[in-house]
Amino acid sequence: MKKYWSVVIFLCYGVHFYGQTKVSGKVKDELGEPLPFVNVYFKGSNVGTTTNDEGEFYLQSNHSFSELIIDLLGFENKLVKLSGKNVPINVVLKEESATLEEVVIVTKPKKRLKKKDNPAYRILKEVWKRKKKNGLLQVENYQYDRYTSKELGFGNMDSLFVKKVLKNKYKEQEDNLTKNYDNDTYYLPIELIEKVEKVYGNNILHKKRVDIEGERKVGIHQLGKYVNRAVTVFNNINVYNEDIQILDKTFVSPIAEKGFGSYDYVLSDSTVTDDKKEYTIHFFPRQKGDLVFEGYFKIADKSFALTAIDMKILKEVNLNFVRDLAIRKTFLLKNDSIYLPKTNEYKGEFTFLTKDNKEKSIYLTKKEKFTKYVFDIARPASFYENGLVQTSGNQFKKDDAYWNVKQGASEKKVFNLVKKVKKSSKIKRITGVIYTISDGYFTPISGLQLGNIFTTTARNDVEGLRLRLGFRTFKTINDRFKLQGYGAYGIKDKKFKYGLEARYLVSTKPRVTVGAAYMNDVEQMGFTRFNERNLIPQPDKGPKAVFVRGQNFFLSRVKKTMFRFDVEVAKNLNVGVKLGHERIVSAAPERFSLDFFNRKKNRIESVTKDVYSDVYVSYQPGRELKGFGVDRIIGPKLHPKLLVNYKKAYRGVFGGNVDYSKLSVLYNHPIQVGKFGVFDPTLIMSKTFGRVLLSVITAAPSNQTYFLTPNTFALLDYYDYVTDRSIEGHFEQHFNGLIMNRIPLIKKFGLRSLLTFRAVYGSISERNKEINRSTIQYVAPNRKPYFEYGFGFENIGYGNLRPLRVDFIWRSDFKNVNGPVSPSFGVRVGFKTSF
Structure with a gap:
């Protein structure tokens, strides 16, 4: 019996060992030139890769395969028999002459071609002529469904770490894991966000409405503001635009009319499928450090519309935290003339120190699927102005049966895996550290955060060394009530200072918020002129920094009570009123006087009592906001900002001894050039x-x-x-x-x-x-x-x-x-x- 089990165990290990397939090699054309972007995959599977700029590839699977397919448009497909030995394979592809018509195939030139001498220029000129009329712009009315999934997690995690996270569930979830065969590591998802939306548009009215039908989140959501910004990296990317906004940077689109100033283009081939002709054009950066992409796109003949585009950034791009970023889009033909979005797939990997492929990363994968296009339903303008407004976290909750229909196979695997990962104490500790480094706050108990750890010390001539610690309540980004405050102590003046503020979202449609605050602190008067979001100043900065030049005794000791009422009367248009009572004296009267002559009392006084109302208007068109709580996360998209304040002080009201009014206007408008x-x-x-x-x-x-x-x-x-x-x-x-x-x-x-x-x-x-x-x-x-x-x-x-x-x-x-x-x-x- 012992011998029997020994044989069984040996055979199991043998099957596992021989079940692995590894293959590497190089693909060239008949002239010996390496071929990039060649598809290489195991026959009968979806396990594959593409060759790099040198035509090289490496492919690995835990399963056993005996045949390899080499595939590139414009060349004859090649089937390669695998010997079972990990010996590099050299493959030569032959051009498929039957599919080439009217176009001379060119390779990437060693010297840059003049624009008019480049065969790709003729095709791109036709694309530029039609790009403002392609796709949905060809119809008056449209509607479609959009399914979106966002997968967020950790990359380059070794098998030992994954086993510690999943523990006894590792074997059960092994098939759901995505492996990085380049370095034998895993992608470990920690959050999956799914959303189904109905999109309606009218090109005559230039109106668009997006209604959420279903939404689901599973996993660990709290990673900090910088990760939240990274999650918005792929919002509204339209490759037909001259420029593509990613994070806070502007990339030149590969199909921009100014593209020849940033890219080298190579027309690789033209193919005919089902009587429809397509051109394939590869593009390469002229300067590798510029904000541009590398990849290829396919253009349909006659309509000269995009049918597919695949592009990525190079590691030389001057972009922080981003190691890899890839974009893939496909389009479907509707009514034999209109090419519409079919799928979008985005992938980004973010690292903290280097762009080395071995460094641990945070990755984001976003997928979009467009279905159920309808073009013949006209709606009035009022329809587009009355979209659904989210008012609660469960408003768009759907059952599992609903999501089983919407999800693809990959989303189902991620969903099952994330449900296990979110319970891991190890993952919770890691995400907590990331959050503290990003936002400066840590969470000693659920719902309460302490910080900001980066502003705990400051110095000035009145307080000497200043020590500060703040707190804030936090459960989710959609909290309707927020309480925050701080305490500070000056080593030199030996006085304690503090501030406390509460804010509450009264209504979501329209958005109405109220707030109240009290502060007793040292302040540089006039330093903060426009305080948009909070009544009390944010963590120490400016006059209360650590390193200062010269002397500054020009500080005031302020006791202030404030109330605020704010209404969002239209999208990104807020109107509000702030009421305040401030008692102001010099913080160092022996060095700095705030004395003034009171004409009514005919005497000199040193205490200012400012009782005022402050009516303001804030307009920020184009601002992107996330969440629906009292605080919302502002997206990275640049937008103009107009702030108008009218402040009126009242003498004799609640002890006020000043009477004045002040009008202030701020306009800021970052412009992408x-x-x-x-x-x-x-x-x-x-x-x-x-x-x-x-x-x-x-x-x-x-x-x-x-x-x-x-x-x-x-x-x-x-x-x-x-x-x-x-x-x-x-x-x-x-x-x-x-x-x-x-x-x-x-x-x-x-x-x-x-x-x-x-x-x-x-x-x-x-x-x-x-x-x-x-x-x-x-x-x-x-x-x-x-x-x-x-x-x-x-x-x-x-x-x-x-x-x-x-x-x-x-x-x-x-x-x-x-x-x-x-x-x-x-x-x-x-x-x-x-x-």
């Missing part, structure tokens, strides 16, 4: 009416730290430029690596250059000077502005982690009057984790 990057201009205007005290007047936003802060002046001291009417301009041009990628030796560092210019022009009335009794002199030149200009480099760091930005800044000739002379030149550092 193709491969030249992003131009980011901001204009701010402010006008104060009535007599106003120094404690509540507008001062040019100075910055005495060594760190960059948006919309501030780095070489101007606090209160050196005090105005009651002013206009500011802040302008930045980010080149996204365009210039640095073209400089030999330097381009390997992945730097991105930028230019900056900032200016302020304003004045102050004599009557506001007259009531001042502080130690501050009012200076606001009427005849010339103050300005700063400079250049800088961003994307400084190591590998994929490049958060540093360094600016070199000069200032105009300006005389300091309230402190040490500011330097005429400075170097400032910024921190921003970007893609």
Whole structure:
């Protein structure tokens, strides 16, 4: 009996060993040139790969196969018998002359062809002529169903790790795992999000409506803001556009009219299938570090519409955290003339340190399937303006029978696997660490978070070393109620400060939110002029940073009570009112006075009691939002922003001793300028009416730290430029690596250059000077502005982690009057984790 079992065990191991199939090789044409993008797969399976630029391939399976198929459009298919030995295979493909018509096959030129000499140019010209009329644009009305799945997980996980996660469920789930045969590791999904939508459109009215029919999430959802941004990487990618927005970067589309400035095109072949002729064009980056793709697309003859496109980025692309990014789209023929979206498949892999293939990664796979096209149903304009609004987490919940019909085989496998993975304590610990690194908060108990760990210390001349710790409630991104606060302590002044804020979503249609807050803290008055989302300031920055230049005793001790009521009257259009009561005194009266002359009482006072209402309008067209709770996640898409505030103070109400009004306007509009990057201009205007005290007047936003802060002046001291009417301009041009990628030796560092210019022009009335009794002199030149200009480099760091930005800044000739002379030149550092 023992001998019998020994034989059985030996045979089992033998079957497992011999059941594996490994094969590698190289594919060439009859002239000996390597053939890229050749399909290589085991016969009778869906296990396959494609050859690289050198025509090389490697393929592996746990199952036994005896035949290999080599397939490339325009060439004869080849069936290769496998010997069972892992010996490299050299394959020569012959051109299939029967499928070639009127087109000369070209290989990738060693020297760049002139545009008019390139056979692909003739075809692309026809594509450009018709691209604004292709697809759904050919019909007046349309509707279709869209099924979307998003799979998020960890890549390059070894078998030992996977076994520790799945434990006794490993054997049960082994068939559901996706293996990376390049390095014998696994993709381990931790979340699956599925959504079914009905999409309606009218090209005459230029209207579109998208209704969610069903939605399901399973797995671990909390990974932090940077992962949330990565999940939106594949939103609304239209390859027919001249530029393709991915994350916060602009890629040149391979079928753009300006494409010949960024790509080399090779017309590889033309084929005839079912009497329909297609052209295949491969495209390659001219500069590997630019924001472009590599791949191929297929174009239908006569209609010159896309029938398929397959593209990916190269590792040399100046893009942080992204190791791999691939896009595949297919189109179906409708009514013999209209090519419509059929499937989209996107794959992205994100790493923290390097782009090495062996490094652990976070991966995202998104798949879309389009079905049930209808073109002959007309609807009124009102139909498109009254789409479904999500008001609860279970609103679109469907049973398992519903999803079994919608899911494909791969989604079913992922769903079953994620249900097991989400229970793993090991995975929960890893995702918790990722969240803390990303957002700065950790979760000691469910529903409560502490942080921000990156803003626990600061320094100023009043408090000395400042220690701070905050908290916030959090269950899901769709929480209708949020409570947050902080406590801080100054080692020098030995005083405790704190703030507390509560916000609640009253209604979802329309969106109505209310909030209340109380704060007792030290503050740099006038530093925060537009506070869009929260009543109390966000974690310490600006005057309460760790490293500062010069001296700053110009801080105020503020006790404030605030209430806010906000209504979203239309998409991305908010109107609200904020009511506040603030008691303001100098935080260092022996060094900095906020005294003023009270005309009614005919005496000098030092305490400002500001009782006010603040009516505001916020309009941000094109802003993408995720979630439906009191806080929503803002997507990475660049969009304009218009903020208008009208503040009115009331003397005699609840002890108020100031009476003034102030109108403030901010307009910001980042503009994508193709491969030249992003131009980011901001204009701010402010006008104060009535007599106003120094404690509540507008001062040019100075910055005495060594760190960059948006919309501030780095070489101007606090209160050196005090105005009651002013206009500011802040302008930045980010080149996204365009210039640095073209400089030999330097381009390997992945730097991105930028230019900056900032200016302020304003004045102050004599009557506001007259009531001042502080130690501050009012200076606001009427005849010339103050300005700063400079250049800088961003994307400084190591590998994929490049958060540093360094600016070199000069200032105009300006005389300091309230402190040490500011330097005429400075170097400032910024921190921003970007893609």
